């Protein structure tokens with residue numbers, strides 16, 4: 001087996017089927033080739049990092065996986081079934097949740113309301129159906145349970161407005177929302193880019209927590225130490241192509257940077 005085809009770590013992993021798979025995706029923008037036949041596999045319960053220099057095609061790849069772009073060629077498979085996402089809502093409905101760098105949390109709302117953003121629950125009876133009253137108590141109860149289930153100790157009180165939280169806690173709210181309610185895949189775009197050391201560690205721990213809960217994660221990051229700390233495998237993009245897929249065990253950070261920049265091959 002070549003490195004580029006390396007299967008995920010863990011006993012029997014090579015016999016498992018990917019949760020999400022991209023096959024030979026092509027995406028062009030006029031004469032600019034964003035993706036040039038890129039394949040990617042995400043296996044159950046793994047953290048797959050996607051790294052690459054500026055313009056290597058990371059964002060284009062993620063946008064094709066999440067329905068923001070429709071690839072010109074290639075296939076996308078979720079649980080082995082081919083899917084055709086026409087818009088981000090399609091990917092979300094299929095269980096692919098994405099947390100973008102510019103956080104989509106609502107500062108004025110509390111933690112519970114943020115977890116239920118876009119899927120708010122109404123009170124039963126006429127209060128809900130006619131007066132559109134929200135089931136705040138029920139949502140808070142379920143938000144508390146979800147935060148506990150995911151082991152997010154940094155979010156003790158779900159009634160606190162998000163604007164009162166630290167950057168790391170806000171990121172935790174966004175990640176919790178993506179991971180809650182049975183999502184199949186969580187994609188995190190530069191989740192630690194704007195955070196300090198302590199807060200970054202909090203988010204990295206949260207990513208490990210998601211893995212423990214069996215939620216596979218795709219992590220796009222420029223931060224090599226963070227990638228090497230949490231990733232099971234590392235997909236390296238270069239000039240619109242997949243240059244290699246390596247592991248923190250098989251390669252060093254220096255090796256990864258060399259592959260990224262074209263100074264070395266896997």
Ligand SMILES: Nc1ncnc2c1ncn2[C@@H]1O[C@H](COP(=O)(O)OP(=O)(O)OP(=O)(O)O)[C@@H](O)[C@H]1O
Nearest residue numbers: 029032033034052053054055056057058059060061
């Ligand atoms: N909407 C677009 N229109 C035209 N060209 C685009 C568009 N989106 C991406 N590209 C081009 O496709 C290529 C890949 O870009 P992409 O943004 O996917 O790279 P990236 O790895 O995410 O880079 P960065 O780390 O800088 O965000 C680049 O050459 C970029 O200029």
